[in-house]
Amino acid sequence: MAEKVTIATVAQRARVSRQTVSNVLNAPHIVREETRLRVQEAIAALGYRANQAARQMRTGRSRLIAVRIEPTRDGINGSVLDRFLHGLTETAEAAGYRVMLYTAHDTEREIATYDDLLGSYDLDAFVLTGTDHGDPRTAWLARRGVPFVTFGRPWDAPDAHPWVDVDGAAGTAEATTHLLTAGHRRIGFLGWPAGSGVGDDRRSGWHRTLVAAGVDPVGLDRETVDGIAEGERAAGGLLAEAAPTALLCASDSLALGALQAARATAPEVAVIGFDDTPVAAAVGLTSVSQPLGEAAARCVDLLTAVLDGRHHTTGHVLLQPALVRRHTA
Amino acid sequence: MAEKVTIATVAQRARVSRQTVSNVLNAPHIVREETRLRVQEAIAALGYRANQAARQMRTGRSRLIAVRIEPTRDGINGSVLDRFLHGLTETAEAAGYRVMLYTAHDTEREIATYDDLLGSYDLDAFVLTGTDHGDPRTAWLARRGVPFVTFGRPWDAPDAHPWVDVDGAAGTAEATTHLLTAGHRRIGFLGWPAGSGVGDDRRSGWHRTLVAAGVDPVGLDRETVDGIAEGERAAGGLLAEAAPTALLCASDSLALGALQAARATAPEVAVIGFDDTPVAAAVGLTSVSQPLGEAAARCVDLLTAVLDGRHHTTGHVLLQPALVRRHTA
DNA sequence: TATCCAAATTGGATCGTTCAAGACGGCGAG
DNA sequence: CTCGCCGTCTTGAACGATCCAATTTGGATA
Numbered sequence: 008m009a010e011k012v013t014i015a016t017v018a019q020r021a022r023v024s025r026q027t028v029s030n031v032l033n034a035p036h037i038v039r040e041e042t043r044l045r046v047q048e049a050i051a052a053l054g055y056r057a058n059q060a061a062r063q064m065r066t067g068r069s070r071l072i073a074v075r076i077e078p079t080r081d082g083i084n085g086s087v088l089d090r091f092l093h094g095l096t097e098t099a100e101a102a103g104y105r106v107m108l109y110t111a112h113d114t115e116r117e118i119a120t121y122d123d124l125l126g127s128y129d130l131d132a133f134v135l136t137g138t139d140h141g142d143p144r145t146a147w148l149a150r151r152g153v154p155f156v157t158f159g160r161p162w163d164a165p166d167a168h169p170w171v172d173v174d175g176a177a178g179t180a181e182a183t184t185h186l187l188t189a190g191h192r193r194i195g196f197l198g199w200p201a202g203s204g205v206g207d208d209r210r211s212g213w214h215r216t217l218v219a220a221g222v223d224p225v226g227l228d229r230e231t232v233d234g235i236a237e238g239e240r241a242a243g244g245l246l247a248e249a250a251p252t253a254l255l256c257a258s259d260s261l262a263l264g265a266l267q268a269a270r271a272t273a274p275e276v277a278v279i280g281f282d283d284t285p286v287a288a289a290v291g292l293t294s295v296s297q298p299l300g301e302a303a304a305r306c307v308d309l310l311t312a313v314l315d316g317r318h319h320t321t322g323h324v325l326l327q328p329a330l331v332r333r334h335t336a
Numbered sequence: 337m338a339e340k341v342t343i344a345t346v347a348q349r350a351r352v353s354r355q356t357v358s359n360v361l362n363a364p365h366i367v368r369e370e371t372r373l374r375v376q377e378a379i380a381a382l383g384y385r386a387n388q389a390a391r392q393m394r395t396g397r398s399r400l401i402a403v404r405i406e407p408t409r410d411g412i413n414g415s416v417l418d419r420f421l422h423g424l425t426e427t428a429e430a431a432g433y434r435v436m437l438y439t440a441h442d443t444e445r446e447i448a449t450y451d452d453l454l455g456s457y458d459l460d461a462f463v464l465t466g467t468d469h470g471d472p473r474t475a476w477l478a479r480r481g482v483p484f485v486t487f488g489r490p491w492d493a494p495d496a497h498p499w500v501d502v503d504g505a506a507g508t509a510e511a512t513t514h515l516l517t518a519g520h521r522r523i524g525f526l527g528w529p530a531g532s533g534v535g536d537d538r539r540s541g542w543h544r545t546l547v548a549a550g551v552d553p554v555g556l557d558r559e560t561v562d563g564i565a566e567g568e569r570a571a572g573g574l575l576a577e578a579a580p581t582a583l584l585c586a587s588d589s590l591a592l593g594a595l596q597a598a599r600a601t602a603p604e605v606a607v608i609g610f611d612d613t614p615v616a617a618a619v620g621l622t623s624v625s626q627p628l629g630e631a632a633a634r635c636v637d638l639l640t641a642v643l644d645g646r647h648h649t650t651g652h653v654l655l656q657p658a659l660v661r662r663h664t665a
Numbered sequence: 666t667a668t669c670c671a672a673a674t675t676g677g678a679t680c681g682t683t684c685a686a687g688a689c690g691g692c693g694a695g
Numbered sequence: 696c697t698c699g700c701c702g703t704c705t706t707g708a709a710c711g712a713t714c715c716a717a718t719t720t721g722g723a724t725a
Contacts, residue, residue, distance in 0.1 A: 013711055024675050029713060039673065056455035060392040061711035064680045069389070071436075076422050086614070089418040093405050096437045105457070106437045107400075108425045126385035128434070235618055263618050285415070289564055289592050289615045342681055353705045358683060368703065390681035393710045 012055045021049035032057060069129040072099055072310065075117070075136065076108045086285050087299065088136065091158065094303030095134065102311050104131070118147050125153065132310045134158065140204070154313045156306045160323075162204030169313070171305045171324045175205060175281075178295035178328035179212030179255060182279045185330055186253045187220050191277060195227045195251035197241055197261045209257045209281060227251055231261070238264020246273050253277035253336065259284045262292055266335065277336035291334035298326050341384045350378040361386060398458040401428055401639065404446070404465065405437045415614050416628065417465065420487065423632030424463065431640050433460070447476050454482065461639045463487065469533070483642045485635045489652075491533030498638040500631050500653040504534060504610075507624035507657035508541030508584060511608045514659055515582045516549050520606060524556045524580035526570055526590045538586045538610060556580055560590070567593020575602050582606035582665065588613045591621055595664065606665035620663035627655050 010016075018025045023046060030038050031046040038046070049055070063069045074095060077088060096106045109124065111117035121144075124130045133155040138145060140163050148155045149168060160172045179196075186194050196213045199206035210228070217224045226249050231241040238261035242254060246268060254269070254276060256262035262280030269276040280287050283296035305324040312322070339345070347354045352375060359367050360375040367375070378384075392398045403424060406417060425435045438453065440446035450473075453459045462484040467474060469492050477484045478497060489501045508525075515523050525542045528535035539557070546553045555578050560570040567590035571583060575597060583598070583605060585591035591609030598605040609616050612625035634653040641651070 011711095014713095015711080025711090026676085026713080027674060030674090033713080037673075042673080054455075056452065058393070058458075058711055059456045060389045060398070060458060061680090062713075063389040064387070064393060064682090064711085065713040067680085076418075076425050078422055086415050086418065089405075089415065092437070093407055093439065096405055097439045100439065108421070108435045108437065110422065110426050110429065123385065126383075127388045129387075129389060260618075285613075286615050286618050289589075290619065340681095343683095344681080354681090355683080355706080356704060359704085362683080366703075371703080387681050390710090391683075393681085393712085394683040396710085 012053045013058070014055070017046065017049045017053055017055045020053060021046045063129055067129060068131055068314075070104050071107050071128060071130050072104050072132050072134060072307075073107045073109055073124055073130050074134045076110055077136070078110070087282055087297070090299040091136070091303050094300035095306060097300075098304040098307040102307055104307070104311070114143055117144060121148065121153070125151070131314055132156070134306055134310070154310060156309045158302060158306060160204060165323070169309045169322050171302050171309065171326070173297045173302060173326045173328050175208040175328070176212030176215075178281065178297075178330070179209045179257075180216045181212075181328075181330050182255050182293075182295055182336075183213050183216035185332075186255065186277060186279070186336065187216070187222075189253075189277070189336070191253040192222055193227065193249065193251040194222070194253045194255060195229070195245050195249060196224070196255050196257075197229050197231065197238060197245065197265055198257040199233060200230045206257055213255050233258055233260050235260050235264045235267075238262065239268045240264070242268035243272070246276065251276065253279070255279045257281055259287045259292065259294055262287070262294065262335075263290070266290070266292065279330075279336045283331050287331075287333070293333045293336040294331055295328050296331045297328050302326055341382045342387070343384070346375065346378045346382055346384050349382060350375045392458055396458055397460055397643075399433050400436050400457060400459050401433050401461050401463060401636075402436045402438055402453055402459050403463045405439055406465070407439070416611055416626070419628040420465070420632050423629035424635060426629075427633040427636040431636055433636070433640070443472055446473060450477065450480075450482070454480070460643055461485070463635055463639070483639060485638045487631060487635060489533065494652070498642070498651050500634045500638065500655070502626045502631060502655045502657050504537040504624075504657070505541030505544075507610065507626075507659070508538045508586075509545045510541075510657075510659050511584050511622075511624055511665075512542050512545040514661075515584065515606060515608070515665065516545070516551075518582075518606070518665070520582040521551055522556065522578065522580040523551070523582045523584060524558070524574050524578060525553070525584050525586075526558050526560065526567060526574065526594055527586040528562060529559045535586055542584050562587055562589050564589050564593040564596070567591065568597045569593070571597035572601070575605065580605065582608070584608050586610055588616045588621065588623055591616070591623065591664075592619070595619070595621065608659075608665045612660050616660075616662070622662045622665040623660055624657050625660045626657050631655055 014025050014028050018028045023042060027038060027042065028046055031043050035043055074092065099106050109120050111120050133148060135144060135155060135157045136159060138157045138159050138161055145168055157170045160170050161167045183194060194217060196210060198210045201207060214224050229241045229245045231237045242265035245251060254265045256265055259280035259282050262278050263286060265278050269278060280292050280294040283294040287294040309322050343354050343357050347357045352371060356367060357375055360372050364372055403421065428435050438449050440449050462477060462482065464473060464484060464486045465488060467486045467488050467490055474497055486499045489499050490496045512523060523546060525539060527539045530536055543553055558570045558574045560566045571594035574580060583594045585594055588609035588611050591607050592615060594607050598607060609621050609623040612623040616623040638651050
């Protein structure tokens with residue numbers, strides 16, 4: 008069994024003091040080059056790794072970022088989180104941070120978990136996904152001065168804290184333009200009930216593009232909660248009442264329902280979804296794809312900027328989605 | 337800002353020594369009840385939380401479990417990992433452990449990551465998903481004496497280390513029985529090339545059930561790598577050459593391809609997939625469902641048994657999957 | 666050669682916890 | 696009455712890193 012390698016071991020071998028080794032690691036510029044090289048050689052030769060626990064006890068920082076892993080809801084959108092998580096882990100790793108998971112069943116217990124994670128593990132930062140209007144979690148974190156980023160805009164106050172988001176309106180606008188270019192005029196929209204920031208945003212891209220093209224969107228719009236069955240029902244109604252030739256949906260779940268409704272009564276109708284989930288790829292559904300890896304990387308960027316003290320900004324990043332064309336449109 | 341609450345703060349308030357507070361936390365039975373209650377009152381009143389870093393430095397244990405988050409492959413199976421991860425995080429939390437993520441692009445770098453995680457973070461254990469024949473990762477971990485569990489059997493040596501797995505053969509057997517009961521005789525199987533433990537296992541359940549029912553399986557079997565397009569191609573060939581009335585597939589991806597092939601030439605053919613992914617739920621595909629939450633919980637059980645020194649066994653858990661019946665069979 | 670300044674290096678203290686060893690009072694046995 | 700033991704609690708040291716203040720070194724200047 009190999010002996011434990013500490014900073015003292017390295018110092019001994021390089022014939023310098025512990026502090027000099029520490030300086031080589033944390034402030035290389037104040038160490039003479041010759042000394043630095045000797046120390047680095049010793050580090051490499053001994054396979055030395057700084058003990059995080061000891062470092063953390065002294066500095067109060069853990070180089071750990073917490074992310075919530077949510078119970079897969081209807082199952083379809085779960086993979087969005089999955090891809091986001093993977094990107095986050097990869098980028099954080101490159102920046103010298105590691106990702107820790109936590110779960111919580113409601114907001115109250117989630118805040119209790121923050122308290123616990125901060126108290127016992129000295130977590131450096133949090134990444135929140137999917138914030139609502141006036142989210143108590145962000146308020147709590149801000150009050151405690153804990154660095155955090157949300158994936159998703161705070162719709163009521165754009166400058167409240169750093170965030171990364173994908174421009175949903177631009178995505179639906181691109182999809183609508185694509186349908187217009189293909190010759191469609193009666194383009195319906197299947198979205199969520201008004202009031203959810205994300206849903207309203209996606210609807211607005213469709214609306215403004217139709218208006219700009221001189222098409223009246225009135226009556227081509229349906230609202231329903233998310234889900235395949237719900238999408239099928241709403242799409243069925245819309246097809247019967249407004250006879251659209253194309254359907255743009257706020258999610259792949261809705262789009263899948265729409266496809267099923269269309270198959271029965273109007274198989275020629277074009278359908279476009281949102282999120283580019285594996286389901287969409289599987290059934291050949293054209294969908295708007297979010298750059299999740301990029302979003303995750305930007306989250307880490309914003310956090311490290313704050314953590315490494317470069318600045319205390321509340322930066323924002325709005326990423327552009329892309330339309331992935333398949334068989335359905 | 338609240339003062340930092342340490343074990344000394346608690347000790348002072350409860351009028352005992354630091355060590356007594358520590359004993360209340362780690363060995364309550366050696367503390368007199370009266371004292372213990374006084375200390376616990378102080379802990380609650382002050383909102384004390386043990387500092388993990390300090391504890392870890394002294395004990396060498398971090399109460400951290402590492403899991404690899406893989407890049408979503410063909411996208412469909414990604415959600416399996418997602419659900420497993422969620423279960424793992426939840427169960428670990430209940431057992432006083434936290435889950436840390438890592439990524440790696442190849443086996444060599446994955447082992448380097450182990451080294452890093454062990455060296456700098458004192459990780460307590462690893463959970464590996466999807467091991468192959470003669471996996472170098474398990475060999476490395478075993479050699480170093482690091483506790484770990486795999487989700488997936490070591491096919492070449494069942495007693496090499498603790499594992500949790502789902503009985504794939506039982507799943508395909510149940511599916512086959514279901515099809516036989518429904519009156520099918522010519523039941524085809526679409527699987528992966530021989531040599532993968534998981535694939536061979538799933539095929540064997542189908543094979544033995546047919547033989548037991550007195551049906552000759554020869555010629556009803558096709559091998560192809562995983563994927564929707566591959567499934568469609570292989571299913572097309574099988575349908576044309578052997579005219580099966582039902583198709584059992586080793587994955588939902590293959591099943592989806594099979595559905596597409598069947599829709600064109602033989603829409604009456606029953607199709608059953610494996611994994612019960614969201615895609616299956618979305619398109620109404622009957623599929624064999626793995627108890628992922630349960631599997632995750634068992635992984636944590638096996639690990640904590642070793643970590644808490646209860647025993648040093650190499651326990652195994654084989655869970656039974658369940659057939660989820662939908663429209664396609 | 667002596668002096669001085671800044672850069673480079675050193676030793677000791679410290680973070681919050683647990684381990685090891687010892688102190689204290691009371692009790693039963695010799 | 697003394698001794699040893701047990702249960703209970705306390706004290707000092709240690710884990711491995713960084714911070715701080717002090718000290719040495721090297722080179723330029725007088």
